Amino acid sequence: MPFSDSKFSNADNELANFAKALALPVRIAIIRTIMLNGNTITKENFYEIPFHHETINKHIAELKTLGIIKASGYKGNIKYSIDEHLFDSMAMKIAQLFSFVSNKQLPVNTYHFQ
16 A cells, blocks of 8 residues: 655655555566566566566566556456556656756755645
């Protein structure tokens, strides 16, 4: 379940939760495998990742729960894809954050501490 701290903006909480969800190398490998296969893949393709099938299945389930991966189809023919809209949104937020850091300035009203 995503964590939310009321001391920070929804955008900051959302970005932090997204980063935490991808903070494990096996999850990055899952996402990369989906991307390298045209954003549509079957579960069997995940087994090329050098982890136990149980581990892969656990992380796929968690990424689905978090809304990062979508599943479509029916039992025995399920295809997985990443939520492109979510990734585009998070990529823009991460790029903006890094841009602010590299420019050594933050926009006004970035933080809303209570």
